[in-house]
Amino acid sequence: MAEFTHFKKDGSAVMVDVHEKPDTYRAASATGTIQVSPEVFAAVRDHTAKKGDVLGVARLAGIMGAKKNAELIPLCHIVPLTNCEVTFTTDENTNSITAVCTTSCVGKTGVEMEALTGVSTALLTIYDMCKAMDRGMVIRDIHILEKDGGKSGHYIYQKEEK
Template sequence: MTHFTHLNEKGEAQMVDVTKKSHTERSATATGFVKMQPETLRMIVEGEHKKGDVLATARIAGIQAAKKTSDLIPLCHPLMLTSVKVDLSPDEDAGGVRISATCKLSGQTGVEMEALTAASVAGLTIYDMCKAVDKGMVISNIQLEEKKGGKSGYWKR
């Protein structure tokens, strides 16, 4: 088992020193799901929600969240993201909205946390915009699907 890189020899939290790491192209994709009542999903899909375009707002929120990850998670490095894509797909059969967030950069550390943050905040935004009509929504399955680049190379769930 590998050691935790965010702890020093005394067991204290620290930011990982990436100074000597190579710059490589890196990407990560995270997904999530917001389950909701059929009527809530219909309102989103048909653009009838009183607060406006739920999916467009959630997409922008996810992008903004990826850019602010280091402000939210204490030991994350601020990153110069080169791409953030948030896709939101209504899924009638599953009863909700599927979320996929992919972040990319050329740098010294990975973008998994940025992708996970983007997916999480996109889901939270859907919830926030729709809670007046459906308080029983469930945000679930926020998870890393794949990452590319860096010393560890390629990983896929």
């Protein structure tokens, strides 16, 4: 039966011991979406093209957030990422902006949390920059898209699994 890896038998929280694992290539990508008002959507799209670059700021924040993952998530290991990238796609039918954060390392533990923290920070930054226009924005559907490497191998998110 599946068990927590972050707790010992007596229930106390631990950082998982990974010292016996080999240094191997690991990669992950995570996604998430922010639902905005039509007004905000137009402002992000048009200012990005012309002047104020909401997505440029959010991209940087996402990359810097991914680097801070081990400071934020209590039991995560410090992982020197070998790569971090944040991309956005905008959907004008739904007035939503979707972020994807891709991370990699050569190490003893995976980088899913770095990708998830990168996505979350990027979306929160969009919220911050647009909240003077609309406080009703909603961040949704943050999850892993895919991860590779490590003992648990390749994983691809299946939308239907829930």
